[in-house]
Amino acid sequence: xxxxxxxxxxxxxxxxxxxxxxxxxxxxxxxxxxxxxxxxxxxxxxxxxxxxxxxxxxxxxxxxxxxxxxxxxxxxxxxxxxxxxxxxxxxxxxxxxxxxxxxxxxxxxxxxxxxxxxxxxxxxxxxxxxxxxxxxxxxxxxxxxxxxxxxxxxxxxxxxxxxxxxxxxxxxxxxxxxxxxxxxxxxxxxxxxxxxxxxxxxxxxxxxx
Amino acid sequence: xxxxxxxxxxxxxxxxxxxxxxxxxxxxxxxxxxxxxxxxxxxxxxxxxxxxxxxxxxxxxxxxxxxxxxxxxxxxxxxxxxxxxxxxxxxxxxxxxxxxxxxxxxxxxxxxxxxxxxxxxxxxxxxxxxxxxxxxxxxxxxxxxxxxxxxxxxxxxxxxxxxxxxxxxxxxxxxxxxxxxxxxxxxxxxxxxxxxxxxxxxxxxxxxx
Numbered sequence: 001x002x003x004x005x006x007x008x009x010x011x012x013x014x015x016x017x018x019x020x021x022x023x024x025x026x027x028x029x030x031x032x033x034x035x036x037x038x039x040x041x042x043x044x045x046x047x048x049x050x051x052x053x054x055x056x057x058x059x060x061x062x063x064x065x066x067x068x069x070x071x072x073x074x075x076x077x078x079x080x081x082x083x084x085x086x087x088x089x090x091x092x093x094x095x096x097x098x099x100x101x102x103x104x105x106x107x108x109x110x111x112x113x114x115x116x117x118x119x120x121x122x123x124x125x126x127x128x129x130x131x132x133x134x135x136x137x138x139x140x141x142x143x144x145x146x147x148x149x150x151x152x153x154x155x156x157x158x159x160x161x162x163x164x165x166x167x168x169x170x171x172x173x174x175x176x177x178x179x180x181x182x183x184x185x186x187x188x189x190x191x192x193x194x195x196x197x198x199x200x201x202x203x204x205x206x207x208x209x
Numbered sequence: 210x211x212x213x214x215x216x217x218x219x220x221x222x223x224x225x226x227x228x229x230x231x232x233x234x235x236x237x238x239x240x241x242x243x244x245x246x247x248x249x250x251x252x253x254x255x256x257x258x259x260x261x262x263x264x265x266x267x268x269x270x271x272x273x274x275x276x277x278x279x280x281x282x283x284x285x286x287x288x289x290x291x292x293x294x295x296x297x298x299x300x301x302x303x304x305x306x307x308x309x310x311x312x313x314x315x316x317x318x319x320x321x322x323x324x325x326x327x328x329x330x331x332x333x334x335x336x337x338x339x340x341x342x343x344x345x346x347x348x349x350x351x352x353x354x355x356x357x358x359x360x361x362x363x364x365x366x367x368x369x370x371x372x373x374x375x376x377x378x379x380x381x382x383x384x385x386x387x388x389x390x391x392x393x394x395x396x397x398x399x400x401x402x403x404x405x406x407x408x409x410x411x412x413x414x415x416x417x418x
Contacts, residue, residue, distance in 0.1 A: 024321060028237060101320055108317040111310055111378045112233065124380060155392055156399075162375040163368030169320045171333060183364055186403070190365075193406070194399035 011049055012067070014039050015060040019098040027057065027105035058119060061106060064099050065123050069130055082138040082192075083185050089161060090184060091168040092177035100165040131157055139192060141201045153195055160187045220258055221276070223248050224269040228307040236266065236314035267328060270315060273308050274332050278339055291347040291401075292394050298370060299393060300377040301386035309374040340366055348401060350410045362404055369396045 017039030021030050024038075032053055036043045050056035071088050091100035110116040131154045136142050142150060164184065167175040175183075226248030230239050233247075241262055245252045259265035280297050300309035319325040340363045345351050351359060373393065376384040384392075 026237065026318065026321070028235065101317075104313070104320065105317045107375055107379050108310075108314045109235070111313065112235070117379060121380070152392065152395060156369075156396060159372030159376060159392065159396075160365075160368055162372035163370070166316055166371040166375065167368060170316050170326060171330070183361065183368065186361060187365060187368075187400075190399040190403035191396075193403055194395070197402070 007049075011063060014041070014046060014049055014056070015063040016095060016098070017041075018056055018060040019064070019095075019102040022057065022060075022105055023098045023101035027102070027109045030057075032056065054116070057102075057106065058116075061099075061102060061120070062123055064102075065126060069126070072130060072134060076133065076137050080138070082134060083181070083188055085134045085138065086157070086161070086184060086188070087181055090164055090177070090180045092180055097168060097172075101169050103165060104169055128154055128158065141196070145195060145199050149195055149199060153191055156191050157188070160184065216258075220272060223250070223255060223258055223265070224272040225304060225307070226250075227265055227269040228273070228304075228311040231266065231269075231314055232307045232310035236311070236318045239266075241265065263325070266311075266315065267325075270308075270311060270329070271332055273311075274335060278335070281339060281343060285342065285346050289347070291343060292390070292397055294343045294347065295366070295370070295393060295397070296390055299373055299386070299389050301389055306377060306381075310378050312374060313378055337363055337367065350405070354404060354408050358404055358408060362400055365400050366397070369393065 014035070018030075018035045021035045021038040025031075025034050030053070032043045032046055035056065036046050039046070046056065050059050068089055072085055075085060075088075089096075091097040106116075106120070110120060132150060135150065135153060135157070142153075145153075161184075164175065164180050168180060223244070227239075227244045230244045230247040233239075234243050239262070241252050241255055244265065245255050248255070255265065259268050277298055281294055284294060284297075298305075300306040315329070319329060341359065344359065344362060344366070351362075354362075370393075373384065373389050377389060
């Protein structure tokens with residue numbers, strides 16, 4: 001009987017290993033062989049899933065994003081708060097810390113590679129769209145906000161998350177998982193309250209007695 | 210008559226050239242000779258000011274920070290708003306974009322170098338202290354806030370600034386200088402209003418009639 005291989009699981013495995021290898025060796029220095037070693041696989045096996053190093057790295061980042069999207073989408077219909085949803089995107093455990101470090105390395109390397117920035121722009125747009133969905137699903141009144149305001153709130157959450165990516169990697173002792181969640185919670189409270197001040201919830205008109 | 214050399218000006222020149230060279234070549238790849246070329250100087254001249262490549266890079270980042278501190282300190286006593294002060298720290302022109310790119314590269318490289326992170330921690334602490342000073346000088350009532358709240362507001366501004374560093378480098382077309390200032394302005398409004406909701410300004414008691 002042929003062995004049954006779960007390809008999704010294996011791509012996942014390789015992507016996580018790639019993030020770990022990038023975090024250890026740096027994005028420029030990391031080789032396919034480092035990633036294979038980290039994954040406990042052969043480079044031949046990696047080649048079955050990815051064409052070259054850059055394909056693998058972009059693939060890994062994109063794959064991580066798809067996984068995040070899946071996790072968030074599954075929870076969007078429940079009674080999950082916006083903070084609970086976004087916690088899933090913060091570098092609060094080893095796997096997500098490795099992902100944050102990989103992003104940091106990618107941004108640095110891609111800064112001077114317009115082609116690479118262009119290819120990664122789609123992930124950025126997807127992430128914006130996902131944040132927007134999280135916002136509109138959890139804050140019903142936000143659907144009545146002007147589009148520009150929704151986009152600014154999304155940008156604000158995104159920028160704050162990028163900042164937490166940086167600080168979780170460069171100042172881990174100060175920006176612990178608990179501190180990340182506290183600060184993100186305060187940020188969301190502040191940004192949403194500010195948006196509501198400018199665009200108050202519509203209330204039912206008071207009936208005159 | 211001997212030539213008069215303005216050493217401060219020259220250190221400044223070298224530091225700015227170092228940031229440009231790092232942005233072009235990457236922090237790991239950049240050499241002293243690249244930096245010298247960018248500065249229009251000899252490597253011998255650089256050696257007069259810095260011991261080695263890492264000394265120069267950390268020196269450049271520290272120097273940029275001291276310059277920022279000087280600019281902000283000069284304006285702290287006037288009627289400058291917090292947003293006006295912070296604009297000086299945002300990557301809204303070529304020199305500050307180069308600085309942001311250098312920080313991004315430094316964070317990536319230092320992520321796995323505990324020694325380097327430790328040596329850069331002082332710049333992080335200085336930046337926190339400076340932001341705290343900007344906050345307390347421009348928002349008089351903040352002096353009555355609990356210390357933890359002041360620190361959280363400082364963290365929030367810092368994280369948002371880091372996010373703008375990342376986005377100004379990786380998505381420059383979307384995060385233009387004007388957009389950076391708009392978003393930072395909205396962030397400050399939201400964070401300060403939120404802090405004041407939790408710790409309202411003391412008002413004179415109403416006299417009963």
